[in-house]
Amino acid sequence: MSSRRDFLKGALAATGAMVGAGATPVQARDTYTRPPEAMGLLYDATLCVGCKACMAACKEANNNPPEFNTVDKLWDTPLDTSGHTFNIIKMYRNGTMLEKDAEINGYAFMKTSCMHCADPSCVSACPVSAMTKDPVTGIVGYNPDKCIGCRYCVVACPFGIPKYQFDDPLGRIGKCELCRHRHKDGHYSACAEVCPTGATLFGRTEDLLAEAKRRLALKPGTVAKFPRGRLRPATEKMLQGQADGKGEKRRHGWRDEPDQIYEGTVGKYVQHVYGEKEYGGTQVLKLSAVPFEKVGMPDLPPYSSAATSETIQHTLYGGLLMPIAVLGALSWVAKRNVKPDDGEEG
Structure with missing residues (x-):
């Protein structure tokens, strides 16, 4: 349970860091209309x-x-x-x-x-x-x-x-x-x-x-x-x-x-x-x-929900925001859980 909690904290922290670094939020697009000759x-x-x-x-x-x-x-x-x-x-x-x-x-x-x-x-x-x-x-x-x-x-x-x-x-x-x-x-x-x-x-x-x-x-x-x-x-x-x-x-x-x-x-x-x-x-x-x-x-x-879903996708993945955030969280959790060998100093 603690590992999951640590992962989520890390993901939020990484995401916050990305946003703070200047990630531009994506505005929701309008719902498309029918073509004139539909x-x-x-x-x-x-x-x-x-x-x-x-x-x-x-x-x-x-x-x-x-x-x-x-x-x-x-x-x-x-x-x-x-x-x-x-x-x-x-x-x-x-x-x-x-x-x-x-x-x-x-x-x-x-x-x-x-x-x-x-x-x-x-x-x-x-x-x-x-x-x-x-x-x-x-x-x-x-x-x-x-x-x-x-x-x-x-x-x-x-x-x-x-x-x-x-x-x-x-x-x-x-x-x-x-x-x-x-x-x-x-x-x-x-x-x-x-x-x-x-x-x-x-x-x-x-x-x-x-x-x-x-x-x-x-x-x-x-x-x-x-x-x-x-x-x-x-x-x-x-x-x-x-x-x-x-x-x-x-x-x-x-x-x-x-x-x-x-x-x-x-x-x-x-x-x-x-x-x-x-x-x-x-x-x-x-x-x-x-x-x-x-x-x-x-x-x-x-x-249409397509406008909303595309906005969410573009927000999360625009500029590789979500992949970088998740990778950062995984790295943070992995480093936290690494235990030193018996011969290494703590």
């Missing part, structure tokens, strides 16, 4: 019917195997996101479960997948840049060729999204990347493409936020029109591309297709767009009639 999803739980077509489409688009949690193994039955399940629909249940989207004696659905944070902790925590955030689309991507399997991203994410594929001998992480590998072929997120009611909608995050607020302003119980698939304003710039030498527009990537419309009943929304401010903002936004904390969404501050 792409994302809007999930409206009141429109979700729990068909799980989005889950099946996600599996197919990402070549992920089924996961079985039943004895018969007749179909894909994951209980949560995993290294092979990037998107899942969970269910809130209360009492008699007679009314959809009712907090009491009702039930509701909630989509769980990567939120594509404006300032993602997984990217900040990754020591080898295997996790990256696209500066234009804002999509949080993963490069398995760089990954060393440390799983810092797993620990860092406040939503518990990146998952380790323990059955892979190379050690890979699995997570939603908004189907970015399909964009070059004119497709967008598979979960939004197949959603029959528009509960999952793809588009530019700012357009999705405007659509979410439009829905919050609608009168509950009335019939309204909801866009399906993707929002046209969200992809218009990408459709047009850059002007060529002839003054024409090169149309590439995203498919030029008419907007799809679903007519449904307006729900009794909680007057809040989840993801607008949480954790500094996310590119996946959510609407619900049941309080978000009851459908599994964490209550997070309006700033």
